[in-house]
Amino acid sequence: MAHRKRTLCVKNQKRRFLQVPALQLHVSKTAMRASQKDFESALSQVKLLKDPGNEVKLKLYALYKQATEGPCNTPKPGVFDLINKAKWDAWNALGSLPKETARQNYVDLVSGLSSSSDSSSQVKPEADRKQRGYETLVVTSEDSITKIMMNRPAKKNAITTQMYNEIMLALKAASKDDSAITVLTGNGDYYSSGNDLSNFTDIPPEGIEEKAKSSAILLRDFVDCFIDFPKPLIAAVNGPAVGISVTILGLFDTVYASSRATFHTPFSHLGQSPEGCSSYTFPKIMGPAKAAEMLIFGKKLTAAEACAQGLVSEVFPDSTFQKEVWTRLKAYSKLPPNAMRISKQVIRNREKEKLHAINAEESRVLQERWLSDECTNAVMNFLTRKAKL
Numbered sequence: 439m440a441h442r443k444r445t446l447c448v449k450n451q452k453r454r455f456l457q458v459p460a461l462q463l464h465v466s467k468t469a470m471r472a473s474q475k476d477f478e479s480a481l482s483q484v485k486l487l488k489d490p491g492n493e494v495k496l497k498l499y500a501l502y503k504q505a506t507e508g509p510c511n512t513p514k515p516g517v518f519d520l521i522n523k524a525k526w527d528a529w530n531a532l533g534s535l536p537k538e539t540a541r542q543n544y545v546d547l548v549s550g551l552s553s554s555s556d557s558s559s560q561v562k563p564e565a566d567r568k569q570r571g572y573e574t575l576v577v578t579s580e581d582s583i584t585k586i587m588m589n590r591p592a593k594k595n596a597i598t599t600q601m602y603n604e605i606m607l608a609l610k611a612a613s614k615d616d617s618a619i620t621v622l623t624g625n626g627d628y629y630s631s632g633n634d635l636s637n638f639t640d641i642p643p644e645g646i647e648e649k650a651k652s653s654a655i656l657l658r659d660f661v662d663c664f665i666d667f668p669k670p671l672i673a674a675v676n677g678p679a680v681g682i683s684v685t686i687l688g689l690f691d692t693v694y695a696s697s698r699a700t701f702h703t704p705f706s707h708l709g710q711s712p713e714g715c716s717s718y719t720f721p722k723i724m725g726p727a728k729a730a731e732m733l734i735f736g737k738k739l740t741a742a743e744a745c746a747q748g749l750v751s752e753v754f755p756d757s758t759f760q761k762e763v764w765t766r767l768k769a770y771s772k773l774p775p776n777a778m779r780i781s782k783q784v785i786r787n788r789e790k791e792k793l794h795a796i797n798a799e800e801s802r803v804l805q806e807r808w809l810s811d812e813c814t815n816a817v818m819n820f821l822t823r824k825a826k827l
């Protein structure tokens with residue numbers, strides 16, 4: 439079973455496809471720009487779909503108009519002209535979204551609709567129920583919130599290859615479910631201790647270079663999912679966070695931390711370099727000098743320090759963290775979901791291309807770092823228990 443899964447993952451990374459029972463997703467499609475041909479094919483595809491409902495039809499209409507004509511340029515219909523007013527409102531809400539982005543969003547939306555109607559056994563986030571099929575996560579949907587909880591508490595929620603893949607799947611499913619917001623958190627005393635260092639020991643017969651290459655693709659696809667995630671994404675950092683679990687926080691919309699949480703990116707100690715777009719987001723969030731202390735010198739921040747530097751939105755006392763955070767999130771999840779989604783997109787779309795380019799560059803640099811003696815020695819020291827952070 440384990441062997442079968444591994445074979446699937448490697449093959450799929452090569453094809454940039456993830457395939458699991460009950461779900462087939464094209465993980466990195468949103469990372470690419472939709473061509474006119476993709477757009478035309480989505481236009482034909484949409485005619486074959488079963489009725490997606492009025493809300494989605496309005497979205498499609500608005501994106502189509504934005505992609506073909508640009509920002510809304512017609513007079514607002516009268517209040518009693520209900521249908522045309524709803525269409526105008528949807529188009530007008532896209533503001534100055536660039537034509538290219540609207541075209542991409544249209545293609546993505548149609549592709550999402552097609553894959554959900556194609557797949558008879560798609561992952562449906564059934565309300566109030568734990569979603570099945572994840573081994574390293576617990577995913578639940580309740581009160582319009584999809585919660586993705588990393589669930590390897592005995593290993594401090596270290597992220598294995600399987601967990602990277604499952605998080606991508608859970609994010610893809612959450613992006614299409616009917617929840618308003620999505621939350622990532624950890625089970626147990628840690629949020630996450632970052633990359634599971636035993637990922638370095640699972641070397642295929644083709645050799646370490648091949649492993650570094652496929653890992654760089656995995657890393658890039660993983661971070662792309664956070665860049666492209668279309669709804670408000672919140673991190674509930676329940677305890678210490680290390681490595682990649684910290685760097686990707688710069689791609690979240692809101693980060694809540696327990697007073698017990700710490701934030702540590704010891705890349706130099708590990709012979710590695712920053713990922714998760716942190717080489718860009720951290721200097722932007724906290725200024726270059728503070729970012730360098732974290733990313734180059736591995737300075738560990740307390741929750742209060744991370745909040746003062748803008749990486750964390752708010753810190754809650756550990757004793758009341760869960761109660762206070764979930765009360766807050768339940769209130770947020772009642773806000774109009776389309777407005778939240780569109781606001782996020784307006785903010786994110788400005789930077790999307792840049793973030794994808796940075797992610798690609800960071801992954802490329804890391805691919806080389808993983809083959810260095812500095813990195814090999816640091817990982818071996820941890821695995822043979824000579825070193826801990």
Ligand SMILES: CCCCCCCCCCC/C=C/C(=O)SCCNC(=O)CCNC(=O)[C@H](O)C(C)(C)COP(=O)(O)OP(=O)(O)OC[C@H]1O[C@@H](n2cnc3c(N)ncnc32)[C@H](O)[C@@H]1OP(=O)(O)O
Pocket residue numbers: 592593594596597631632633634635636637638646649650653656657680681682683704705708710713808820825826827
């Ligand atoms: C050829 C290339 C392949 C590369 C594949 C890479 C794929 C993408 C990579 C993306 C880049 C990511 C970078 C990072 O995230 S860097 C950060 C990596 N993390 C660490 O270095 C943390 C290492 N862990 C520790 O230092 C300590 O465990 C920690 C301080 C977190 C906690 O210490 P504590 O004493 O409280 O607890 P234990 O050490 O006893 O931990 C309990 C058990 O959990 C295991 N554990 C914890 N963290 C990890 C980890 N990151 N990787 C593997 N295992 C981990 C620990 O070994 C204990 O296990 P046992 O009970 O079995 O001993």
